[in-house]
Amino acid sequence: MKKFIFLMVFASLSACTSTPKLAEDGDPVPASRLYGYLKKSDAQLVVIHDSVLDGGCMIRLSIDGKPAADIFNGEIAYFGVTIGTHKLVARPLTKCKKSELSEEAINVKAGDALLRRIAATAIQSIPLPSQ
Template sequence: MQRSMCVAVIMALSGCATTPIPAEEADPVPIARLLAYQEALVDGATLIVTRDRGFTGSACNTVFFINGKPAAEIGAGERATFQVLPDKRNIIGVSGAGACSTGLKEREVSIGIGDVARYRISIDATMSMDLSPTAF
């Protein structure tokens, strides 16, 4: 009995994690929530960040950072495109916004001239946020 109850709880919680969405299907972040790294750069690089869709954490935006500077507030099922310096070590990060504040997750990314890198923001059933490379 206890074992079947544990399995049911685990199955219910696993259904609460967010699911990836292709950048092309995600809604663009409204201009008012794009805060930095929007100017085109000569011989620049492009970074596309998409936040998963799903119920978990959907009531709150996430703050996306580039090199410690807030670059956008991204909602569930949204994407933002940024222009960054190529062949430079850029540190990208994500944290919950406002009342949904969470710890900061950071990753290092280096993108070549003219290249495009794609990252996704995901939230699991325990409300742990992650930022990872994606093919979506």
């Protein structure tokens, strides 16, 4: 009986953790909430918002100080970025209790495909799945 209770507690705790989603798991951000960096460019930046701590939280993603998209939990956005260093900023907008402003600098080379995850407290790099 103790083993059963332990397994049930472990299962319930593990159900509350956030695991990184892959790009194909997200719903695309609607065009009405995409503001820039939409054309094909030197490299592609893919951003997914999967912070389960703030279910209805909208995050404003800015690239180099310009709004790029407003992203809800479970959504994904694709951006074309040029070669060089870019500053990403994720700012909570609505219904955000635990999310905080986060920033990251990315260095882009021609042909790069960068995958980033917006979590409650940071923009995180997600390694691309190996083929």
